[in-house]
Amino acid sequence: MAAPGKAEQEVLDRRFMAAALRLSRRNAGRTSTNPSVGTIIVRDDGAGPMIVGTGVTAIGGRPHAETEALAEAGELARGATAYVTLEPCAHHGRTPPCANALVNAGVARVVGAASDPDPRVSGKGYAILRAAGIEVVEKVLAAEAAEQMAGYLIRSLKKRPEVILKLALSADGKLGRHGAGQVAITGDIARREVYLMRAEADGILVGIGTALEDDPALTVRLPGLENRSPARIVLDRQIRLPETSKLVSGIDRVPLYIAACLEADPLRRSVLERVGVRFIGTETHEGGVALPELLEDLSALGMASVLVEGGAKVASAFLAEGLVDRIVLFQGPDGIGEEGIASPIDANHIPAGFRKLREMRFGEDGYAEWVRDI
Numbered sequence: 001m002a003a004p005g006k007a008e009q010e011v012l013d014r015r016f017m018a019a020a021l022r023l024s025r026r027n028a029g030r031t032s033t034n035p036s037v038g039t040i041i042v043r044d045d046g047a048g049p050m051i052v053g054t055g056v057t058a059i060g061g062r063p064h065a066e067t068e069a070l071a072e073a074g075e076l077a078r079g080a081t082a083y084v085t086l087e088p089c090a091h092h093g094r095t096p097p098c099a100n101a102l103v104n105a106g107v108a109r110v111v112g113a114a115s116d117p118d119p120r121v122s123g124k125g126y127a128i129l130r131a132a133g134i135e136v137v138e139k140v141l142a143a144e145a146a147e148q149m150a151g152y153l154i155r156s157l158k159k160r161p162e163v164i165l166k167l168a169l170s171a172d173g174k175l176g177r178h179g180a181g182q183v184a185i186t187g188d189i190a191r192r193e194v195y196l197m198r199a200e201a202d203g204i205l206v207g208i209g210t211a212l213e214d215d216p217a218l219t220v221r222l223p224g225l226e227n228r229s230p231a232r233i234v235l236d237r238q239i240r241l242p243e244t245s246k247l248v249s250g251i252d253r254v255p256l257y258i259a260a261c262l263e264a265d266p267l268r269r270s271v272l273e274r275v276g277v278r279f280i281g282t283e284t285h286e287g288g289v290a291l292p293e294l295l296e297d298l299s300a301l302g303m304a305s306v307l308v309e310g311g312a313k314v315a316s317a318f319l320a321e322g323l324v325d326r327i328v329l330f331q332g333p334d335g336i337g338e339e340g341i342a343s344p345i346d347a348n349h350i351p352a353g354f355r356k357l358r359e360m361r362f363g364e365d366g367y368a369e370w371v372r373d374i
């Protein structure tokens, strides 16, 4: 079989990069401060392309995807093409740089998707490959890759986690009813989708209004994924969260952080500290927790993505400060009525700069997702 022409090669490159991106999702949310990267090694000995090695960033962040894929390919990597969803690393950390590993394995081509904004890598990974005579093709499905590893890219560039605002709206645009506790707005299938979103996030954040009104557990309750619940964070300047709440009682399984004022009641603080609650001392801005500073602290704790689950006041505050990177709205089929709590946002009032990424249905419920460029 003849070598593929330029157009044919571009189609092949997109196809294998799409496969590498799908593969990279396997460890999303489980790779600590590293992104979950995918690598596929493909060789063509004249009978058409054949995958000889695959790898995903391991749980905890090491080894990197390239190392795993090269180990699987062994000698077959020589002369092959490596598809990497992120520029290969160029710095000596706990392991030697992946760019050098690709050179040593003798690959002939490297096709990359996203560039790494980390100053220790940025452009240097590709430069090592080119200096060794390897053909490098950059930015294949770059937008798709950036969207998938937004948490890592945002944390690298902005020193804060990606903020995903997720709300469930009734058919008439309400979030709930004051004094009514947790109002079921969406059905079971949508709820399961929320569990999946939680499993891929590093933190879930709510205001104390929601914690008191709904007494949520904010955990992942899907069979097999129960151990994938991320840390919970409550904005609670005066430490009003009761010890008897589900958030506190679940602390032996999932960490709980309270963002409280330094002047808040020390007695309440020590009671909760004794049962394992961790406190993030917060600055106050206009009567609320100073959000940019809080996000910086969460990033320093290693979080690359935070799912903000409400309520209305907290959602408004994140939106007003331009701190939301992704908006996810579920919409149930029933109305709540005039007395309901109005949502600060709905599908017809998405802030400028966001573009709709996808729209789906989960049973009776609608779902739409918007992102803005990083």
Ligand SMILES: NC(=O)c1ccc[n+]([C@@H]2O[C@H](COP(=O)([O-])OP(=O)(O)OC[C@H]3O[C@@H](n4cnc5c(N)ncnc54)[C@H](OP(=O)(O)O)[C@@H]3O)[C@@H](O)[C@H]2O)c1
Residues within 6 Å of the ligand: 166, 167, 168, 169, 174, 175, 176, 177, 178, 179, 181, 182, 183, 185, 206, 207, 208, 209, 210, 211, 213, 214, 235, 236, 237, 238, 240, 287, 288, 289, 290, 291, 309, 310, 311, 312, 313, 314, 315, 317, 341
């Ligand atoms: N449908 C949905 O998707 C959804 C999701 C969540 C909640 N809800 C509903 O929403 C209702 C609760 O919403 P809510 O608006 O009353 O309360 P909320 O937004 O959950 O919490 C607001 C409280 O958080 C604290 N806070 C600290 N820093 C803040 C900041 N920077 N910005 C905003 N708040 C800050 C404030 O109390 P301190 O001053 O004491 O710190 C504030 O009063 C409940 O009825 C719940 O069922 C619906």
